[in-house]
Amino acid sequence: MRYRRFGKTEMLLSVFSLGAMRYLESAENAHKTILRALEVGINHIETAQGYGKSEEFIGKAMQNGLKARRDRFYLTTKISPTKDADSMRRQIEQSLKRMNVDYIDNFDIHGINLYEHLELVKNPQGCMKAVREAIDQKIIGHVGFSTHAPLEVILDTIETDLFESVNLHYYYFNQRNAPAVQLAHEKDMGVFIISPSDKGGMLYNPSEELTGVSYPFTALYMGDRFLLSDPRVHTLSLGAANPAEIDSHQDAWDHDEPMSELEQAVLDCMNRRYSFLENDLCSQCYKCLPCPEGINIPEVLRLRNLAIGFDMVEFGKYRYKMFENAGHWFPGNKAIRCTDCGDCLPRCPENLDIPRLLRDTHDRLSGQEGKRLWE
Incomplete structure (x- = not known):
């Protein structure tokens, strides 16, 4: 040790x-x-x-x-x-x-x-x-x-x-x-x-x-x-x-x-896995926030990055189900709340189609609701 x-x-x-x-x-x-x-x-x-x-x-x-x-x-x-x-x-x-x-x-x-x-x-x-x-x-x-x-x-x-x-x-x-x-x-x-x-x-x-x-x-x-x-x-x-x-x-x-x-x-090899997302990679700049619907867009898209780049779907489901269930410990609404208002689009430096990616993430990761461990 x-x-x-x-x-x-x-x-x-x-x-x-x-x-x-x-x-x-x-x-x-x-x-x-x-x-x-x-x-x-x-x-x-x-x-x-x-x-x-x-x-x-x-x-x-x-x-x-x-x-x-x-x-x-x-x-x-x-x-x-x-x-x-x-x-x-x-x-x-x-x-x-x-x-x-x-x-x-x-x-x-x-x-x-x-x-x-x-x-x-x-x-x-x-x-x-x-x-x-x-x-x-x-x-x-x-x-x-x-x-x-x-x-x-x-x-x-x-x-x-x-x-x-x-x-x-x-x-x-x-x-x-x-x-x-x-x-x-x-x-x-x-x-x-x-x-x-x-x-x-x-x-x-x-x-x-x-x-x-x-x-x-x-x-x-x-x-x-x-x-x-x-x-x-x-x-x-x-x-x-x-x-x-x-x-x-x-x-x-x-x-x-x-x-x-x-x-x-090995770390360099892991870094290259993000290339699987091609033009849909969220760089986590956080410029898309705030979202009028309270969606934590960067965190949702980070989970999508991992689900596609590393097939970390189970982890994504584990974290995604905490949205709307953990208060200020893990804030943000689920991606399904997106209304296609487009407020985030002009602020995204990658020109991502954020509403489409949010819906895709919800389809991949939505499941049973969750709470924090000691609750």
Whole structure:
């Protein structure tokens, strides 16, 4: 296992962190998953107050012997922004009690996804007042934020200089947030990548095309190496549902050096797959927005890019069904809402027939409705 300095926090984190959203089966399973993570060298457990019984299960593991090993790992929990300091104080106390700990190494404001969330944390008498008090009391070591926001919101949140780290989406198959990674790097912030194996493309269950183009490596390995070869990235979430899933990343966790010639050649081959879209490739410039019908056009067309270029249809269906079902965590209406108004067409530098492509995406990817995992 490799370790990297988590920005200005000075915490030396393993390049994989145990994301605790998925081991919700039982307290016993959670404990075994944590122990396996520690055994392979993972030294960071990351959860959230909103992750079902995750904090409670961590607390039971603490009672059953994990507390004796508390100096071997860092613990992060996340709480959504609140309108007032008292609410945040109560919730911090609740998290400490549930996890059976008296301090949190790293604390994140969970889900700064909208400008109204950013305004809550910028209020000097709001939730951040309670967070600063907790830092002064040594209850919290460091403070960061997690986000599923549009790039502009992420950049503006980083620019507040209120935070030491950021949890965000950034993958080979979705590089929209590259400017945020760079700005965080310039400010010496820790950079934590959310769900690279799942939201990054369901790389644990790749299509035959993605498997083939990744050879002689796996799609999962290439996704990990794309990130770990970047020194601006410090740790990746490994959201294991059980102990066995920890080892799926073993090939990558000892490799954080620049990409080898062979790895780069595979990446170049992957890049060429987009040629399959010919004149229908969406370059993700985002100039088509805003859409009068609230369709997240670039994200819809990104899923189409992947469905055609890499036959990532199952991943596309998985993400597409979240539209209209996940609120500000995954905003946007389904493509079927397009009214052919043409508002987006003059702004598209590729002159794409966007209404046609939206309908095509809906036909390819529409299916059963979905919700976020812990809902």
